[in-house]
């Protein structure tokens with residue numbers, strides 16, 4: 001293994017220390033580079049920049065590996081559940097039976113929202129995007145728990161973790177109910193995490209609603225798959241905002257906004273809208289593949305490509321299997337799924353996609369399952385956010401507890417005007 005890196009610039013050189021990870025990854029430590037040489041590094045989109053060390057999630061984009069705290073995602077999907085995975089991510093180890101029971105009880109006890117929070121929903125237009133509501137209500141939690149938001153107080157952190165995990169399904173379900181004008185359904189703590197969420201989403205006071213155990217299980221699996229993905233855009237946002245010692249609700253609310261973007265979590269909504277578009281345009285898959293390849297068009301095949309995975313996205317493979325199972329169990333013959341299969345087939349053989357290593361990502365199939373489960377398209381990214389909550393919390397907690405954490409503050413290279421004199425308005429042409 002290399003011991004140090006040497007930088008040669010002009011007629012000077014300097015040694016830069018290397019940092020080694022447990023999976024043999026190496027980083028050049030440039031923390032003292034500017035102080036010693038006047039140079040900063042430039043890396044648009046931080047594509048090759050490590051902003052922290054982390055012991056939570058390992059992923060190898062070339063080999064398609066994803067592990068939470070050392071456990072393969074396939075192993076967790078087969079044997080674990082979302083509550084246990086949340087505990088694992090946040091506290092570092094799989095829980096004992098009593099630990100998971102206590103964790104579950106603590107989360108269960110905080111599922112209700114303060115009644116005054118309900119009126120916040122009335123302030124928004126009926127067609128407000130649920131991601132806007134989610135972010136805003138999560139941030140508003142900091143106003144309801146002002147006596148417990150100190151990010152440096154372990155007791156405050158402990159209870160905020162329970163509150164966030166417990167309340168996010170309730171906040172999400174209320175956003176949906178608001179959009180369709182139905183009464184909000186209170187949480188039922190006797191139900192599992194996912195069954196409770198499904199009940200709050202789809203039951204109405206006038207009728208009995210039975211949660212389908214297969215849907216409950218599939219949703220639990222989808223949440224596990226989304227639970228963490230190391231330093232992606234929303235997680236980096238959570239760390240960045242948290243590094244200023246803003247409270248956890250504020251930091252995670254910012255992460256929700258980052259997730260909303262169509263290039264990130266918002267892609268699952270965009271995938272379905274794209275499939276619908278192709279369907280309405282006479283199933284012309286080839287036309288859209290060609291459009292995605294056209295340099296003069298802004299169109300991209302949504303659900304394809306990933307910043308890190310350049311071989312395959314292991315989450316997409318697991319989802320694909322679940323998707324087939326859920327759809328056949330429910331007897332759903334969705335023409336959009338056929339289009340998705342065709343797109344996948346064409347794109348995986350097309351030299352453009354092969355050369356650029358553009359494979360279906362996690363969002364490609366998740367939207368189709370969510371649709372089959374009865375979720376409206378606007379809720380897809382919200383579902384991603386519910387799944388990602390333990391990851392954001394774990395990353396925030398690790399950042400706060402690390403002695404290496406400093407406020408996030410990148411450098412820049414200024415490319416604007418040099419100094420010039422102010423021109424009064426009457427002298428400007």
Ligand code: ACO
Pocket residue numbers: 045262263264265267292293299300301302303304305306307308356358361362363
């Ligand atoms: N369709 C067509 N071409 C694509 C696509 C796509 N989906 N994705 C990338 N490309 C092309 C780009 O045009 C670029 O071509 P060029 O080198 O000729 O200029 C090349 O592939 C590299 O693309 P970048 O945008 O530079 O790659 P980057 O790593 O910055 O972006 C991203 C990754 C944002 C995921 C991108 O692949 C994309 O926009 N995909 C569609 C949106 C999507 O599915 N997002 C979800 C990501 S997964 C998640 O967040 C959970």
